[in-house]
Amino acid sequence: xxxxxxxxxxxxxxxxxxxxxxxxxxxxxxxxxxxxxxxxxxxxxxxxxxxxxxxxxxxxxxxxxxxxxxxxxxxxxxxxxxxxxxxxxxxxxxxxxxxxxxxxxxxxxxxxxxxxxxxxxxxxxxxxxxxxxxxxxxxxxxxxxxxxxxxxxxxxxxxxxxxxxxxxxxxxxxxxxxxxxxxxxxxxxxxxxxxxxxxxxxxxxxxxxxxxxxxxxxxxxxxxxxxxxxxxxxxxxxxxxxxxxxxxxxxxxxxxxxxxxxxxxxxxxxxxxxxxxxxxxxxxxxxxxxxxxxxxxxxxxxxxxxxxxxxxxxxxx
Amino acid sequence: xxxxxxxxxxxxxxxxxxxxxxxxxxxxxxxxxxxxxxxxxxxxxxxxxxxxxxxxxxxxxxxxxxxxxxxxxxxxxxxxxxxxxxxxxxxx
Amino acid sequence: xxxxxxxxxxxxxxxxxxxxxxxxxxxxxxxxxxxxxxxxxxxxxxxxxxxxxxxxxxxxxxxxxxxxxxxxxxxxxxxxxxxxxxxxxxxxxxxxxxxxxxxxxxxxxxxxxxxxxxxxxxxxxxxxxxxxxxxxxxxxxxxxxxxxxxxxxxxxxxxxxxxxxxxxxxxxxxxxxxxxxxxxxxxxxxxxxxxxxxxxxxxxxxxxxxxxxxxxxxxxxxxxxxxxxxxxxxxxxxxxxxxxxxxxxxxxxxxxxxxxxxxxxxxxxxxxxxxxxxxxxxxxxxxxxxxxxxxxxxxxxxxxxxxxxxxxxxxxxxxxxxxxxxxxxxxxxxxxxxxxxxxxxxxxxxxxxxxxxxxxxxxxxxxxxxxxxxxxxxxxxxxxxxxxxxxxxxxxxxxxxxxxxxxxxxxxxxxxxxxxxxxxxxxxxxxxxxxxxxxxxxxxxxxxxxxxxxxxxxxxxxxxxxxxxxxxxxxxxxxxxxxxxxxxxxxxxxxxxxxxxxxxxxxxxxxxxxxxxxxxxxxxxxxxxxxxxxxxxxxxxxxxxxxxxxxxxxxxxxxxxxxxxxxxxxxxxxxxxxxxxxxxxxxxx
Ligand SMILES: Nc1ncnc2c1ncn2[C@@H]1O[C@H](COP(=O)(O)OP(=O)(O)O)[C@@H](O)[C@H]1O
Ligand SMILES: [Mg+2]
Numbered sequence: 001x002x003x004x005x006x007x008x009x010x011x012x013x014x015x016x017x018x019x020x021x022x023x024x025x026x027x028x029x030x031x032x033x034x035x036x037x038x039x040x041x042x043x044x045x046x047x048x049x050x051x052x053x054x055x056x057x058x059x060x061x062x063x064x065x066x067x068x069x070x071x072x073x074x075x076x077x078x079x080x081x082x083x084x085x086x087x088x089x090x091x092x093x094x095x096x097x098x099x100x101x102x103x104x105x106x107x108x109x110x111x112x113x114x115x116x117x118x119x120x121x122x123x124x125x126x127x128x129x130x131x132x133x134x135x136x137x138x139x140x141x142x143x144x145x146x147x148x149x150x151x152x153x154x155x156x157x158x159x160x161x162x163x164x165x166x167x168x169x170x171x172x173x174x175x176x177x178x179x180x181x182x183x184x185x186x187x188x189x190x191x192x193x194x195x196x197x198x199x200x201x202x203x204x205x206x207x208x209x210x211x212x213x214x215x216x217x218x219x220x221x222x223x224x225x226x227x228x229x230x231x232x233x234x235x236x237x238x239x240x241x242x243x244x245x246x247x248x249x250x251x252x253x254x255x256x257x258x259x260x261x262x263x264x265x266x267x268x269x270x271x272x273x274x275x276x277x278x279x280x281x282x283x284x285x286x287x288x289x290x291x292x293x294x295x296x297x298x299x300x301x302x303x304x305x306x307x308x309x310x311x312x313x314x315x316x317x
Numbered sequence: 318x319x320x321x322x323x324x325x326x327x328x329x330x331x332x333x334x335x336x337x338x339x340x341x342x343x344x345x346x347x348x349x350x351x352x353x354x355x356x357x358x359x360x361x362x363x364x365x366x367x368x369x370x371x372x373x374x375x376x377x378x379x380x381x382x383x384x385x386x387x388x389x390x391x392x393x394x395x396x397x398x399x400x401x402x403x404x405x406x407x408x409x
Numbered sequence: 410x411x412x413x414x415x416x417x418x419x420x421x422x423x424x425x426x427x428x429x430x431x432x433x434x435x436x437x438x439x440x441x442x443x444x445x446x447x448x449x450x451x452x453x454x455x456x457x458x459x460x461x462x463x464x465x466x467x468x469x470x471x472x473x474x475x476x477x478x479x480x481x482x483x484x485x486x487x488x489x490x491x492x493x494x495x496x497x498x499x500x501x502x503x504x505x506x507x508x509x510x511x512x513x514x515x516x517x518x519x520x521x522x523x524x525x526x527x528x529x530x531x532x533x534x535x536x537x538x539x540x541x542x543x544x545x546x547x548x549x550x551x552x553x554x555x556x557x558x559x560x561x562x563x564x565x566x567x568x569x570x571x572x573x574x575x576x577x578x579x580x581x582x583x584x585x586x587x588x589x590x591x592x593x594x595x596x597x598x599x600x601x602x603x604x605x606x607x608x609x610x611x612x613x614x615x616x617x618x619x620x621x622x623x624x625x626x627x628x629x630x631x632x633x634x635x636x637x638x639x640x641x642x643x644x645x646x647x648x649x650x651x652x653x654x655x656x657x658x659x660x661x662x663x664x665x666x667x668x669x670x671x672x673x674x675x676x677x678x679x680x681x682x683x684x685x686x687x688x689x690x691x692x693x694x695x696x697x698x699x700x701x702x703x704x705x706x707x708x709x710x711x712x713x714x715x716x717x718x719x720x721x722x723x724x725x726x727x728x729x730x731x732x733x734x735x736x737x738x739x740x741x742x743x744x745x746x747x748x749x750x751x752x753x754x755x756x757x758x759x760x761x762x763x764x765x766x767x768x769x770x771x772x773x774x775x776x777x778x779x780x781x782x783x784x785x786x787x788x789x790x791x792x793x794x795x796x797x798x799x800x801x802x803x804x805x806x807x808x809x810x811x812x813x814x815x816x817x818x819x820x821x822x823x824x825x826x827x828x829x830x831x832x833x834x835x836x837x838x839x840x841x842x843x844x845x846x847x848x849x850x851x852x853x854x855x856x857x858x859x860x861x862x863x864x865x866x867x868x869x870x871x872x873x874x875x876x877x878x879x880x881x882x883x884x885x886x887x888x889x890x891x892x893x894x895x896x897x898x899x900x901x902x903x904x905x906x907x908x909x910x911x912x913x914x915x916x917x918x919x920x921x922x923x924x925x926x927x928x929x930x931x932x933x934x935x936x937x938x939x940x941x942x943x944x945x946x947x948x949x950x951x952x953x954x955x956x957x958x959x960x961x962x963x964x965x966x967x968x969x970x971x972x973x974x975x976x977x978x979x980x981x982x983x984x985x986x987x988x989x990x991x992x993x994x995x996x997x998x
Contacts, residue, residue, distance in 0.1 A: 076375060080375055080378065080379065107371075108370055108371045108372075109371045112370065112371045112372040112375070115372065116372070146370065146372075149370060150369075150370040150372055150373060153369040153370055153373055154369075154373050156369075157355075157358070157359075157369065157373065157377075160351070160354070160355050160358070161355065163351055164348065164351045164352055164355060167344060167347055167348045167351055167643075168348060169588075170341070170344050170587075170588035170589070170643055171341045171344055171345055171348060173587065173588050173589070173590070173591065174337050174340050174341050174587055174588065174594055175337050175338070175341055179454075180383055180454060181453075181454055187383075189383075197380040198377050198380045198381065198384075201376045201377050201380065202373070202376070202377060204376075205372070205373060205376050328463075331461045331463055331464050332464075333594075333595075334461070334464060335460075335461070335463075335464035335467050335468065336594075336598065336651075336654075337594060338460075338464070338468065339467070339468060339471065339650075339651055339654055340587055340594075340598075340647070340648070340651040341647070342468075342647070342650075343642040343643075343646060343647045343650070344588070344642060344643050344647055345455065346642075347641075347642055347643075349455060349456075386453075387455070390453055390455075390456075396526065397522050397523050397525075397526040399525075399540075399541060399544075399850075399853070400523030400524075400525045400526060400714055400717070400718055401523060401718050402846065402849060403544070403711075403714045403718065403846060404523065404714045404715050404717070404718020404719045405718070405719065406842040406843075406845055406846050407472040407473070407475070407711070407714070407715045407719075407842070408475065408551060408711050408839055408842060408843055408846070
């Protein structure tokens, strides 16, 4: 399975690029899913179709979906709170609800949910390719970094848990199986990693994270940057490449969208056009090894399968 | 005769249990400590410690009730921790 | 005579257990079998869990009986065996056992909180920081004094040195067997006991580790302490603690048997002089200095920490408290009685065994036998002289112990090695735990430095730094202090008695204010409390003016400063006590 991410600020043309790209893939015969994980959805606009939480067929070989991250977070927390209420009933006295309020606003919960969404789609075996229409750059970078960061923590917790189980094992060797009273029920505290639910969760989670991390940095995952040919964009693009590099994620291509291309420009925009040229030149010189392509500013906003395919075939590949 | 044997058996069982406890007293303290540190780390959001990414938390939290109660117990005893520690590692 | 003393002591303790002890239970504590104990009310199956009272007695006794009940009496016999014995009997009866019992039961009534905590509740929050400073110094003194006693013993006895080193190896093996293999518990235990016996026998037959240089021994101990305290508890500390309890019970059973069958008169003087030269070679008046010499066995403040920190959480019934708290202290009195008995009956035999060396060192052995006052003057010097080589207080105990076991046909050297392992196993365990605690206390102490300098704090709070610092400070005290372990021991014992004063004052306040006990039974708590406080106070003043000036220059400032700190603490405690006592009166009115 191949995955595609288009990174960029709001309004630069991420949605347009990912939608066009997905149409191109589908036309080349790959079963493709295009998924918007940006809370500010406009994938539906690009396809001129009503999209939502359910996967919708939009063209031959092509499905699309808009994920509601907030709903996902709420669903997670609700599910958790049910589980917790069950196991933590004795704690009701100490306002465990307060903890959920903290979790709701806890830093990283959105990134977490976004990552979960990515995980969910990547796990769908019926597609050959998944194209993600991502939220603005900062958020997306954090999401892409997440598996690695979470992995560090998870590995640390696994280590601590191992120590606990080893200590438990020592006591167990002398005193026999340890038991504890939890909510009036007697539970056996196993020292076996396979029987300790926390260890099991940690190990399973670690494996999922590893898979995701490897996937993000594999050559099956294509990350491209969508931006505009402006002086500021150069610096920003370099920064993005650098921070993604830290997570071993390679950038595939840079698209300079809404590029002014005209034979005899009026004086008013001559300066702008000189800036464009300068930026293109510097990008090519200063960011070696990454293709830089421009997409001209079109007369009409590209909407619908055909328009998107034109963008794909004329400018993206 | 049967009763004597019975009480002997019971006596031996207490002795055996006592010796087993004797052989693990400090290790059990250590276990307690480790479990409470584990809980403290995962519940760090409460105490201002850096807490692990939410994802990890959401996965393990439902299984953590015992660890959290260990931690609560330990923090309830924090006002007395110095003496407790002295008592654990007895001097004499 | 040996049998008589031991049997009399047993009868003495049993009699008072059922009379005085029961009266305390009924009228002071008012133990109520129907009132649930913290083991039930706060039950968590971990710290708080009800234990069978015999099992709990075993735990509690093993915790309170360390090297203390052996070392103290073995130093005190220079006053003669009788004063030492009387203090072990009556000090124990009138102060020590009450102290242990009341601190246990007060803690039981306060949800298993420690007596130091209860003291804060009852007598106003005393400054935690001062308590910690004080505990820290105490730890350092323990490290120094125990290094000194062990050094004096092991440098003169390759048998004991070999046995105690091998025993450490045995403990490590035992730890592996117990915790890292699936061997049944009884089998690992049997192997552990066999290995322990093996360590003693090898030490006896083939004492291959020799180190007559005491300074070198100190250094080895420092290295040992630092490394041991850095190891996880399961590796050495826990399994050794476990094997120690076999040594303890084995030692007590063998020693009692030997003492009962010895039928030997005492050749050690019953009484030498009131101011025998006991501490640092200075004339030490029996009152008030005896509590600076005999702590455990008669009265130890550390018992209140064990009793109120651990035991109180496991007591299954208030009516078991007397047996566990009070009974274990009597048991410790029995242990000290046996130590004194063995020296009383066989100590002089040990002297006679090295008669030529004693004469060569310029002492008159014949005169020692006939002139008790002379014995009181030179006894400690003979015991501690490196030329004579008895090996200090532990040396005279272990050698007498060996002689006593010879009565039941154990070779003298083998018995000596057994006694030596008994004492040194406890000393080495205490060194390990004390350094752990000192490290912890130190980290607490340097906490305020964080505000001044984060970098400095990070360095000081490092566990290795804290550990090395404590060990080296102890080393400095004993090595630079000219091997004067009796002075350091007295400092430690003084700190210990001060701790006991805190517990006793707390207990008295509890008895009066909460239990509302009056009359004779209140006096039974109040009088010992004041006697103790006064004795310790006078003893510390004596120590400051008599012992501190004659110690080595390097020691003077540290030891003197610590004694002054203790005196200040002592006065401050009394002040707090009266303040809260009067508050109680006002509330009533
Ligand atoms: N090359 C282009 N020429 C003309 N309009 C464009 C071009 N690329 C994008 N647009 C329009 O710009 C707006 C923002 O683009 P969009 O793809 O939604 O950006 P993003 O997803 O990054 O917010 C949309 O209305 C889109 O149709
Ligand atoms: Mg968009």
